[in-house]
Amino acid sequence: MAPPGSWLSIPANSHFSLANIPFGIITSKHSQAEKRPAVAIGDHVLDLKAFATENGFSGLPSLKESLEVFSQPTLNAFAALGQPIHREVRKYLQDVFSEATSHPQILKDNTALQKAALLPKHETKTHLPMQIGDYTDFFAGINHAFNVGTMFRGPANALQANYTHLPVGYHGRASTVVVSGTRIRRPNGQTLLDPTADPKVPSFEPCRRLDIELELGCFLCSSNPLGEPVPIKKAHESIFGFVLMNDWSARDIQTWEYVPLGPFNAKNFGTSISAWVVLPDALDGFRAPKLKNETSILPYLKEDREDSVYDIKLEVDLTTPDGATTTISRTSGANLLWSFPQMIAHHSVGGCAMQTGDLLGSGTISGKGETDLGSMLEMNQAGKREIMLAGMDVRKFLKDGDTVTIRGVCGGEEGALVGFGECVGTIESAVVFTS
């Protein structure tokens, strides 16, 4: 089916086609830098506060009592309205932007509202889309888990015994999740320069093994009370939408600190996410089966369908300070053993209260080859080889001034792409300690 056309000029290769309609938070000079909900459409964004204020939602009377959600500085209130409302709003906005819109008076023929609410994207700035209550990072990319496990324990013992029985995860740091474009400062920390020394004596210095982790993030749109698990059959209803994520990782700090309670300072110095939240409805046509799990899983994790992940084409670019860009990975978002509904069901099974605005990370997404890996640790084979870059340059890990750009997009049909835009971060040099 050819995608419906829009009266608005949308570039054919835009991630933000009429088939997408992702939500975010913007500021612009038009609104004196007030944070406002918005949707991205082609090279424009629709300021939903301005749109709602000027009767843009008058064609959707069911939303009338809820319009204040578009006057909030985050998407939490909109998300908390639940999936049926997200669906209605998205469909309505698709109609509003359609060439054959049933509401031409709303925006197509309303140049005053276009001027007030439809802003060129380059004149706006994006912000963290949600106030994040808790951030949990999972480890559902089995190829990554296998690759990294092999480095430490060999292929026969690469995966821990629990790995195929439950989606392994850990609590992350919510306060340091930042929106795409935020610069990331290289962390200082304790590292063990000579792991063979006895006794082991750590050094304190800037991280030498600064890495990326290519992940997908999932924002929640509902809350369950403490002590009341979210059943697997309902878990998909808790999903507001998805973002790209870069879980920056300090490998040398991690190696020294993580026993026995898991990663801490190795991760909490920054986690980048893309700015636009793509709704599950927009991704529904790109469902794909999870990776095959040979283990018989417990009933509380059993889904009705296997195609509960998405074939999102993911790419990672590394741009060196001299401006040369190399695509260092191309993989698929379907490279997961566990889906987000399974993660939600597991996370809450003991009674953990999940909340609107919570962020779940998938864990690093790697394929099984050499060019589809989600971390530099895997690309450089635990530091054993250089990653080849454009311009005769090489890297094992990130240098100061390096920029990492993750992109994700679904579909191949021009004019109907459903994409995430970019998740970008540039590395700043570490703080100089003088104490």
Added chain:
Amino acid sequence: MAPPGSWLSIPANSHFSLANIPFGIITSKHSQAEKRPAVAIGDHVLDLKAFATENGFSGLPSLKESLEVFSQPTLNAFAALGQPIHREVRKYLQDVFSEATSHPQILKDNTALQKAALLPKHETKTHLPMQIGDYTDFFAGINHAFNVGTMFRGPANALQANYTHLPVGYHGRASTVVVSGTRIRRPNGQTLLDPTADPKVPSFEPCRRLDIELELGCFLCSSNPLGEPVPIKKAHESIFGFVLMNDWSARDIQTWEYVPLGPFNAKNFGTSISAWVVLPDALDGFRAPKLKNETSILPYLKEDREDSVYDIKLEVDLTTPDGATTTISRTSGANLLWSFPQMIAHHSVGGCAMQTGDLLGSGTISGKGETDLGSMLEMNQAGKREIMLAGMDVRKFLKDGDTVTIRGVCGGEEGALVGFGECVGTIESAVVFTS
């Protein structure tokens, strides 16, 4: 020095003497269940919104522009004013309640304001004192770390190599921190009934090894920007105050899930804290040296003083469903290898942004004996022996209907106790899964 007397009748054994003045959040029928900041004093609480509204702070003109902090449903805004303001407000309230108050017209001789703002404690209900951004749990109780490490690896390898070099910690779940009195539902989860089976196959059932962890919690009152560490010399200024904490732990779930990323569902079903935040000023007279660390630590963790923990007398009571109560532990809050300022300095050293309202847990506090242990796992020697209770009853771990009460108090002088009140939780039976 004899404690100053109050015109208000304060029981001599009250944790909330004039020397304390801890802050919390209450509701009462007097204010139509609106959450309000308050201080506890003897058997009363002072409703700070009512007090501020009726010119109670007129004797403290420097606070005039900030009084709206007492109209908030959490203490975050008050905390964010910083330690010098907390100090002023505490001293002012101590004066207001003193027999020899310099402001008798404020409250002592003002029966109208007494009626409006000074409420019998039993007519009020306490709530979570802060909106918690992130919750981090440390592992600074070296006796506990040693005891538990010995169970798994023997005494020679009980402590991991990093333990004496850095305060080991992990990110916890903020959404499930609850105030004292909240009932705790026993979690369901995956456990390995037969750890020797090959392959290992988990069961799904209610936790069989439900435990406590006796801890202190520390709330922060300042924020540092991402990428800008809090130096050790400034870290104490980030502390708003302290609470008692019970980090409920599902040992069987933990054993199966925690490799390689740390505890997750074993902890996120609930963490209880006491309701009243005791300020560092109130505890200053009870400073004690940290436990001796033979390891030479890195400069970013070096404090000017060794007496950076507190000799808080801690007790744990277990009350069985038939009402029999046994004190199962008596220990001191000074049983820590690392202080909270060290935890803050370490937590932020890589650039992690800390925020007002963040909660840090000390880790389980145990002594070196048999009667001063902070977890049942230690008391029962990894399940090898029963813990003897009153009434010929025994426990290895908690049964449904058991109530655990933690108390903490400093000082022995009647009329001058600085205490935390109680941190109480009762175990409810697990959700019955039918899926």
